[in-house]
Amino acid sequence: MQTLKTRELVIDIPGRASGYPLNLAIESGQIWGVLGPNGAGKTTLLHSLAGLRPPRSGSLCLNDKPANELKRRVLSQQLGLVFQDRQDGFPATVLETALIGRHPWLSPWQMEGADDLAMAERALEALDVLHLKDRLVSTLSGGERQRVAIATLMTQSPHTWLLDEPTNHLDLHHQVAVMKLLTGRAKAGNAIFMCLHDLNLAARWCDHILLMYPNGEACWGLAERMLVPSALERLYNQELQTVEVDGTPFFVPKRG
Numbered sequence: 001m002q003t004l005k006t007r008e009l010v011i012d013i014p015g016r017a018s019g020y021p022l023n024l025a026i027e028s029g030q031i032w033g034v035l036g037p038n039g040a041g042k043t044t045l046l047h048s049l050a051g052l053r054p055p056r057s058g059s060l061c062l063n064d065k066p067a068n069e070l071k072r073r074v075l076s077q078q079l080g081l082v083f084q085d086r087q088d089g090f091p092a093t094v095l096e097t098a099l100i101g102r103h104p105w106l107s108p109w110q111m112e113g114a115d116d117l118a119m120a121e122r123a124l125e126a127l128d129v130l131h132l133k134d135r136l137v138s139t140l141s142g143g144e145r146q147r148v149a150i151a152t153l154m155t156q157s158p159h160t161w162l163l164d165e166p167t168n169h170l171d172l173h174h175q176v177a178v179m180k181l182l183t184g185r186a187k188a189g190n191a192i193f194m195c196l197h198d199l200n201l202a203a204r205w206c207d208h209i210l211l212m213y214p215n216g217e218a219c220w221g222l223a224e225r226m227l228v229p230s231a232l233e234r235l236y237n238q239e240l241q242t243v244e245v246d247g248t249p250f251f252v253p254k255r256g
């Protein structure tokens with residue numbers, strides 16, 4: 001069992017006077033959904049967990065070791081991140097992009113081998129983009145690029161998967177396919193921690209939820225305890241109607 005823990009972690013949001021200290025334990029087998037309105041700090045949190053942005057205070061531990069004492073390469077073997085925005089400015093094919101995921105596992109100047117290639121192709125296949133492997137990423141549609149980014153994370157094969165709105169740009173079929181894939185990874189022992197704007201995807205697929213409010217407040221726990229209509233209405237400043245489908249709550253914005 002591996003755990004990514006935050007201890008009294010306060011993320012650094014410019015101009016925000018205070019922040020609620022986060023004491024999260026993100027463990028093998030769990031699927032976390034991070035919900036909150038625009039600007040609440042979800043991306044900042046993911047970047048702080050990935051060690052890309054220093055927190056204002058508090059610390060981050062990976063298996064009880066302070067993450068800032070781990071070499072970047074070791075950290076990248078344990079943690080991977082799918083960014084919300086990608087530049088993709090470097091002219092690379094889909095396959096070359098997926099193979100970047102193997103870099104934390106190779107020594108400097110070592111070329112990718114047959115096993116690395118097989119991993120990349122398996123990941124591209126799982127994300128339904130193997131047929132695009134020789135295409136330049138810059139020529140792909142938004143949803144195809146998103147799937148290549150997730151395939152690159154799969155090729156990296158870290159223990160903890162951090163994903164910033166992984167269903168962005170995806171059609172309904174591919175949204176469900178990605179959520180199923182993430183569920184499969186969690187069942188296989190990975191930890192999944194993702195920001196989502198779709199409450200209903202979170203309700204259907206996540207077992208843990210973190211709610212982030214724009215004033216810096218936050219609360220977290222098991223999904224069934226967190227997905228309470230009154231809390232979500234306050235979170236989004238939006239009245240909701242709730243119906244139940246297959247025992248899962250389904251939230252619809254009220255008209256008017």
Ligand SMILES: Nc1ncnc2c1ncn2[C@@H]1O[C@H](COP(=O)(O)OP(=O)(O)OP(=O)(O)O)[C@@H](O)[C@H]1O
Nearest residue numbers: 013014036037038039040041042043044045084195
């Ligand atoms: N470098 C920066 N300089 C100034 N403000 C910043 C900077 N980076 C982030 N912020 C601000 O911090 C706040 C949190 O941003 P963040 O991207 O983490 O929000 P988010 O919850 O992911 O939002 P969204 O749902 O829109 O993606 C925002 O108000 C943003 O404008």
